[in-house]
Amino acid sequence: MSQLYDIIIIGTGPGGGTLAYKLAPSGKKILLLERGDYLLREKDNWSSKTVFIDNKYKAKETWQDKNGNPFHPGIHYNVGGNSKVYGAALLRMREQDFGEVKHHGGISPEWPIRYDDLEQYYTQAEHLYHVHGNRGEDPTEPRTSAPYKYPALSHEPRIQELHEDWQKCGHKPFHLPVGVMLNEQQKEKSACIRCSTCDGFPCLVNAKADSQVVCVDPALQHPNVTLLTNALVSKLETNASGREVTGVVVERNGLMETYKADIVVVSCGAINSAALLLRSSNDKHPNGLANSSDMVGRHYMCHNNSAMLAISKRPNPTVFQKTIGLNDFYHASADWNFPMGHISMIGKQDMEMLRLGAPPFAPGLALDVVAKHSLDFWMTSEDLPDPNNRVLIGKDGNVTLAYTENNLEAHKRLAVMLKSMLNHLGCEEHLLPTHLYLGKKIPIAGTAHQCGTIRFGRDTKTSVLDVNCKAHDLDNLYVVDASFFVSSSAVNPSLTIIANALRVGEHLLDRLG
Ligand SMILES: Cc1cc2nc3c(=O)[nH]c(=O)nc-3n(C[C@H](O)[C@H](O)[C@H](O)COP(=O)(O)OP(=O)(O)OC[C@H]3O[C@@H](n4cnc5c(N)ncnc54)[C@H](O)[C@@H]3O)c2cc1C
Ligand code: SF4
Structure with missing residues (x-):
């Protein structure tokens, strides 16, 4: 079976989905290929046990780490990709993140574009994804050309x-920018009901x-x-010169099909996009498609992320907790000459979620007491692009994710800062640090913030994509998911993925005429 389209987009997460939205009004014939199905709306969407213990919506895959140890990655194959379960904290990268930044663990390299090149697309992305926020509170917020369209979540x-306690101590907490369709001014018109099962859960009422x-x-x-679901792209074929993708091979309903398009856009998520290119090797591309630089799959980043529960003396009855952020330690400071990272909250933890991390969490403490009293924090520090941190395809065709943590001192210091800030606020002296994030005990399985594996740049020897996210080695192959990142910064990745997809979309509209 062979069909001709103007554009094929592989993957429907924030990268591929946003690009489809941008290109749709052009009238060009667009085919979206998604390996998963629609995520079913059902009561289970909001069950902690179903989501975190039974892992109902997680991909049933087993990958290997660098030592050959198997793990189950925290990824989701469905229409909407990982954004179906994300926490929707949608922040811009800081202006400095686009330049070279000196970290304790090494250098975070500069991007081939500046913040100003992305600014207008960040604004469009915030409006499109219903981001609620308040300009001017976050001292590290970059220059913006427009206010938030939606008011900050209360x-x-x-x-x-x-928030007030931190302010009294001289800190600068801010209302976290979050993308939900909540209307607090006219509650009867609000699609979002502000529930406790948002971060890590699919939204039953489609208000995320x-x-x-x-x-x-x-x-x-x-x-x-056109969208085809349950359509797993297994290989990209090229013409004899190797300069053009001429076939997108799809496994669907037990059959192999080949689709053709003038332009092919890969957006399978940073790990799977690299895996697809590596699996698409041929005579002209012996090390994998678009891989003359040997950079495909390398520089995998996923952030140094930790959840930290502060067990307060007083109960915490908060329903929707993810409304506060703090970037006071984002950049180098007077006390330490290197960046530490970003602090926010995660969704309020309940007993089922805590059960997964029970041994490190709760020595001698009943889980329901912990759940009722905890303030649940999330810390993100930048991990640095290391060529040895990479996606590889094993002999069995499966993914091996070779990853060694780096820049950890920054993350440790961020935890110390958070603890000291909380010790002054009536929390118990001991906090309970853990690498548990939404039910994942094994750190490498926490692939939520994956990026960097097909990076863009101006030098064909050190990057795979050009500034428009077109492969240097091919004329009609683009990548628009988180793969293109040059560095991971210390903010959540999605708004940057979305803004970049809008930017690349504009380039493609020009190209297609
Ligand atoms: C629990 C959780 C919470 C998160 N919270 C936040 C947050 O608060 N803020 C934030 O910014 N980010 C958050 N993230 C991260 C965010 O979800 C990702 O950064 C984002 O979804 C990445 O977008 P993407 O387009 O790069 O890839 P993905 O969202 O991974 O989309 C890739 C798509 O491609 C499909 N696909 C893969 N391989 C193939 C193939 N071979 N053929 C066809 N289709 C394929 C997949 O099924 C998927 O639909 C969170 C992630 C998780 C898991
Ligand atoms: S808080 Fe709102 S957007 Fe999030 S899951 Fe609940 S209803 Fe949906």
């Missing part, structure tokens, strides 16, 4: 108290600004856009 009383709801579904309203 803090519930316990978080408001934390994920890429299916805000991009893929609207794109499909255009008759020129």
